[in-house]
Amino acid sequence: MNRREVKKHEIRQAAIIKNSIRRRRKRRRLKIQFYLALLFIFLSIIGVLAYTVLFPAKKITVMGECKYNAVEIIEVSEIKIGKSIFQIDTNAVKSRIETRLTYIETAKVSRKLPFEVLIEVSAAVPRYACKFEGSYLLASETGKILEIVADKPEGVTIISGLKLNNPKSGHYIEFLDMDQKYVFDQLKQGISSRLLDINFIDLSDIVDIQLIYENRILINLGSSIDLDYKLAHVAAVLKELDQSEEGTLNLKYWAENNQQSFFKKEKIDISY
Structure with missing residues (x-):
């Protein structure tokens, strides 16, 4: 056998080996695909059984x-x-x-x-009672309406002036006026963080916000501008007042560069 024939023989052998390897790899891939298909079918059957027959609620x-x-x-x-x-x-x-x-x-x-x-x-714990069309919407801190009652509830903050969209028990308060919602959320957060005992909130006009504290202090906040600063100022002033003192705390003209409020001793109207 001359050199050329040897070379041809080597090429043929290499091709045979290459084809053999290719066939083995193909058989291996087919075997893997077959087992994967079996596994998929098995898991599908288990899934169907689990969904329909297995694991009954006892x-x-x-x-x-x-x-x-x-x-x-x-x-x-x-x-x-x-x-x-x-x-x-x-x-x-x-x-x-x-x-x-x-x-x-x-x-x-x-x-x-x-x-x-x-x-x-x-x-759900009652936290607010929102006046609405002659009734009160008793609501939790998150704004979930717990029930609608005719008489003013005790032990909750009464809220007046909210513009609401078709309120229903079991659903959450939905505002028609998003500016009012923003102010209300700010008030809630500020009052809660400072542990202020607020009995009444009037949001009929968000540029003339009024609160009643412990049924003895009327707080005129004015607009919602700098609301958190105003509430911090209110909390500081209330700490300085005598616990039996009644009157009106006016912050209508309060501003960050003019942090002044005026307190007037007087009997306030709490017929909210």
Whole structure:
């Protein structure tokens, strides 16, 4: 065999080896694809079974303190014993509980394998009563409307002058005037952070905001400009006043470069 024939033989052998390697790789890829397909089918079957047959709800556990008992909460949840826990729409259950049971602020619904559904609730606490069309909207700190009542509630801050869009129990306060909403949010934050005992807020005119403190001090804030600074000033002045003193604290002309307020001792009208 001459050199040329040897060279041809080597080329043929190399081609045979290369083709053999290519065939082995192809068989390996096909085998991997086959097993992946089997795994996908297996997982799909398990998924379908889990969603329809496996993991039936056998227990519903309610956690948290509120004015409703576990039976009432489970009834409103509409969760059926025996239904697969993976068929339960947890977001829909959450929405039903929070909307229909108005004194629940938040509801968290989760699955606990293999057979349990957990419902965690937190109570909504009345914080404000918003005057609206001859009634009062009793609302929590977050603005959730707990109920609509005819008589003025006790122990909450009364708010007058809010422009609201079709308020309903179980839903959140929706403002028609976004400037008013901004001022209200600022007031809430400022009052809460300074622990001011405010009984009444009048937002009928956001350039003439009025508050009543401890049913004995009328606070004229004027406009919402520099509102947080004004509230800080109010808190400082109130600390200096005698705890039995009554009157009007006027900040209508207060400004950052003219930080003056005027207090006038007088009997104030608290018939809000």
